[in-house]
Amino acid sequence: xxxxxxxxxxxxxxxxxxICPTCGAEIPPVITTQVEKNLDGSMKKWTEISPTGKRVxxxxxxxxxxxxxxxxxxxxxxxxxxxxxxxxxxxDGKPPVVTNVDIKEIAExxx
Numbered sequence: 464x465x466x467x468x469x470x471x472x473x474x475x476x477x478x479x480x481x482i483c484p485t486c487g488a489e490i491p492p493v494i495t496t497q498v499e500k501n502l503d504g505s506m507k508k509w510t511e512i513s514p515t516g517k518r519v520x521x522x523x524x525x526x527x528x529x530x531x532x533x534x535x536x537x538x539x540x541x542x543x544x545x546x547x548x549x550x551x552x553x554x555d556g557k558p559p560v561v562t563n564v565d566i567k568e569i570a571e572x573x574x
Contacts, residue, residue, distance in 0.1 A: 503528070516540050529554055 481490040499508040505528060509520040516539045523531045530552045537546040549562040 514540070516545075517542075525554060527554070
């Protein structure tokens, strides 16, 4: 089994601040996007870095090359995970199941 990763590209984009059409909140601009792929060309990791933090999506696959789980982590500007979302996919046609964990809420409960 090959486990080596290839860094495919890093793209820097500077964009004006956008406004979310649904809630009206400002959407921070994406400064850098990094994409890592497995040797077979499938997505391994997608990272978007903005001035306010970053989002990292990590992918795992079933044997048949279908997506199994996407783990999305949102990190603040100090690289501390503030939110984690797991998106579990199924091969039998069922819709994906989304599990969202708010790390800050858990920290408040623990205190």
